[in-house]
Amino acid sequence: MQIELKEVNKTYFGAQPLHVLKGINLEVEKGEFVSIMGASGSGKSTLLNILGILDSYDSGEYRIDGTLIKNLSENKAAEYRNSLIGFIFQSFNLIGFKTAVENVELPLFYKGVGRRERHRIAMDYLDRMGLAEWASHYPNELSGGQKQRVAICRALIAKPKILLADEPTGALDSKTSLEVMQLLGKLNEEEGVTIIVVTHESGVANSTNKIIHIKDGVIGSIENNTAHKLSPFGETTIMK
Amino acid sequence: MLELFKEVWSTLKQNKLRTALTGFAVAWGIFMLIVLLGAGNGVFHAFTANENMLSNSMTIYGSVTSKPYKGYDTGRLISLKRSDMDLLRSPELAEVVDEVSAEYEKSDTLVFNDFHAFVNVDGVSPLEQKIGSVQLYSGRFINKIDEEERRRVVVIPSNLVDQIKGQGCDYSTMVGEYMNLGDLRFKVVGVYKSLDVENNIEVYCPFETITAIYKAGDNVESIKFTFHGLLTPAANENFIRQLRSIFNLAHDADPEDNSAIYVFNSYTAGQSLGKAERAMRIALWVLGIMTLLSGIVGVSNIMLITVKERTHEFGIRKAIGAKPKSILSLILVESVAITAFFGYIGMGLGVFATKFMDAKFADHPTDVGIAKVTMFVDPTVGMDVAFEATLLLIAAGTIAGLIPAWKAAHVKPIQALAAK
Numbered sequence: 001m002q003i004e005l006k007e008v009n010k011t012y013f014g015a016q017p018l019h020v021l022k023g024i025n026l027e028v029e030k031g032e033f034v035s036i037m038g039a040s041g042s043g044k045s046t047l048l049n050i051l052g053i054l055d056s057y058d059s060g061e062y063r064i065d066g067t068l069i070k071n072l073s074e075n076k077a078a079e080y081r082n083s084l085i086g087f088i089f090q091s092f093n094l095i096g097f098k099t100a101v102e103n104v105e106l107p108l109f110y111k112g113v114g115r116r117e118r119h120r121i122a123m124d125y126l127d128r129m130g131l132a133e134w135a136s137h138y139p140n141e142l143s144g145g146q147k148q149r150v151a152i153c154r155a156l157i158a159k160p161k162i163l164l165a166d167e168p169t170g171a172l173d174s175k176t177s178l179e180v181m182q183l184l185g186k187l188n189e190e191e192g193v194t195i196i197v198v199t200h201e202s203g204v205a206n207s208t209n210k211i212i213h214i215k216d217g218v219i220g221s222i223e224n225n226t227a228h229k230l231s232p233f234g235e236t237t238i239m240k
Numbered sequence: 241m242l243e244l245f246k247e248v249w250s251t252l253k254q255n256k257l258r259t260a261l262t263g264f265a266v267a268w269g270i271f272m273l274i275v276l277l278g279a280g281n282g283v284f285h286a287f288t289a290n291e292n293m294l295s296n297s298m299t300i301y302g303s304v305t306s307k308p309y310k311g312y313d314t315g316r317l318i319s320l321k322r323s324d325m326d327l328l329r330s331p332e333l334a335e336v337v338d339e340v341s342a343e344y345e346k347s348d349t350l351v352f353n354d355f356h357a358f359v360n361v362d363g364v365s366p367l368e369q370k371i372g373s374v375q376l377y378s379g380r381f382i383n384k385i386d387e388e389e390r391r392r393v394v395v396i397p398s399n400l401v402d403q404i405k406g407q408g409c410d411y412s413t414m415v416g417e418y419m420n421l422g423d424l425r426f427k428v429v430g431v432y433k434s435l436d437v438e439n440n441i442e443v444y445c446p447f448e449t450i451t452a453i454y455k456a457g458d459n460v461e462s463i464k465f466t467f468h469g470l471l472t473p474a475a476n477e478n479f480i481r482q483l484r485s486i487f488n489l490a491h492d493a494d495p496e497d498n499s500a501i502y503v504f505n506s507y508t509a510g511q512s513l514g515k516a517e518r519a520m521r522i523a524l525w526v527l528g529i530m531t532l533l534s535g536i537v538g539v540s541n542i543m544l545i546t547v548k549e550r551t552h553e554f555g556i557r558k559a560i561g562a563k564p565k566s567i568l569s570l571i572l573v574e575s576v577a578i579t580a581f582f583g584y585i586g587m588g589l590g591v592f593a594t595k596f597m598d599a600k601f602a603d604h605p606t607d608v609g610i611a612k613v614t615m616f617v618d619p620t621v622g623m624d625v626a627f628e629a630t631l632l633l634i635a636a637g638t639i640a641g642l643i644p645a646w647k648a649a650h651v652k653p654i655q656a657l658a659a660k
Contacts, residue, residue: 054653054654055653055654074563081561093552093657094556097250097251098250106560107561110563
């Protein structure tokens with residue numbers, strides 16, 4: 001079992017304490033392509049932040065490959081994020097004053113890989129995404145789809161155990177959205193990358209092989225979607 | 241490290257104007273510091289250049305009593321005698337006193353061809369060259385044989401030669417010439433570097449010659465001696481007290497009378513000058529650092545804004561594995577880079593300004609009424625100051641960046657990612 005959550009609870013203590021995750025139990029096998037679906041406020045983003053070691057949780061257990069991820073120091077958390085997790089964000093989160101290839105190199109910089117080696121690997125990934133020509137372009141010179149592919153390169157370059165995508169198509173048109181999801185599917189199929197996508201779009205969820213529904217901080221149903229019969233992009237959804 | 245600088249450079253390029261404006265404050269601060277220290281050096285170099293006493297000598301002059309003693313009333317004039325020199329050999333003083341000489345001074349007319357001047361004639365011993373730090377341009381100083389044979393020789397100052405032959409003449413041409421002092425012919429044996437007191441001409445002749453010519457008898461103007469071993473102010477005071485009592489008693493004055501003789505101690509005078517110099521130097525550093533401080537606050541301010549603006553970016557960096565330390569050093573290096581870069585510009589300009597002061601104002605005598613005195617000599621700073629200023633800049637940059645860097649390094653990744 002690659003990812004294991006047991007009775008994970010999370011409360012935000014503000015003026016009004018907010019119990020966001022109410023005992024999440026979840027297991028994801030290595031090489032799975034999973035989506036977590038839920039409406040806004042369902043706790044899916046909080047869950048993703050915990051999965052991505054960006055946020056802490058109050059009680060329960062979270063393990064990656066058996067390693068307990070709990071009460072980590074900032075350094076340890078940074079190390080785990082660097083080596084275990086690749087992030088894909090809705091708004092791409094590329095650094096604006098760095099070129100595509102420099103953005104892709106960044107995780108390796110924090111891993112301590114030398115400049116030449118880093119550059120070589122980053123170019124290799126960009127080439128595989130068909131972006132070699134755009135390597136020296138800045139993010140604002142790229143289209144949305146290109147930006148997201150650069151972000152995917154960056155997420156993959158440190159060879160993480162899990163790829164976490166937070167609404168990866170949220171800022172893309174439906175055609176590009178489909179392309180990005182197909183790309184993620186291909187990565188999962190051909191290279192066995194474990195991918196967890198958080199979304200509220202059924203079209204996105206439909207591209208994945210398993211759909212985990214989350215509602216009001218608890219896991220609802222888990223659908224097997226290997227047939228991809230839910231609702232394809234742009235048909236029954238109103239979002240696109 | 242190179243990687244880090246490239247990172248920092250790429251962000252600095254983003255905000256050229258802002259960086260430049262911040263940098264200006266730092267450059268200005270360090271510029272002021274260098275100029276202040278340079279000017280301070282100029283003043284102190286001028287002090288030491290005008291100061292002509294060897295650091296460990298004392299001069300004793302006769303003065304006026306302030307206490308009645310042995311039936312004498314107050315206000316009696318004490319004049320020193322040749323025999324007073326032997327008092328310095330008394331057991332209480334002999335241990336400290338080295339060489340002793342006496343001086344006799346008279347004013348007279350100097351005539352050279354058509355040139356007339358009213359000059360001070362100093363009858364001195366060869367020791368005066370050492371005590372008065374007389375620097376010879378040409379020829380020699382008064383020697384022992386001059387004294388023994390009462391030769392009529394004279395050592396003249398360079399400003400006299402300047403007046404006779406005009407500025408920039410060859411001083412050596414005067415050596416061997418004859419000139420009249422009063423009614424008698426003297427041979428010029430040397431030319432010394434005159435102090436900046438231009439209106440005053442002081443020529444040196446052998447003590448024995450002058451006392452004989454002017455029929456001084458046993459009288460001397462002053463007694464000078466070199467000494468050693470008085471290392472503390474207390475030791476100096478103690479020695480002078482003993483010296484006073486011995487001299488006073490020899491002249492039938494109250495041994496406790498502090499005004500019967502006047503004692504000038506070049507050693508403690510030099511020490512207090514040194515103290516003043518240190519105090520002024522500290523004051524200048526403080527002033528300079530205060531000026532620099534406004535620059536540092538500026539950098540700190542800008543770094544805070546930068547950190548705020550880049551919070552989202554730091555969130556991204558953290559999400560992909562940046563440790564707090566790497567974010568901390570990113571900000572610190574940026575801060576130090578700004579301070580150091582502009583600091584060096586300021587330092588360069590400051591050094592340039594001191595060189596300019598040196599060329600423009602240094603070594604030019606200023607008329608202070610009674611005399612012309614050089615107020616400014618070599619108003620520049622040395623390598624040591626440049627080095628200290630470098631350390632100061634790095635420290636300043638670190639301090640300026642510390643709080644912003646700390647904030648940036650410890651922001652929570654989700655909060656940072658949520659920031660716009």
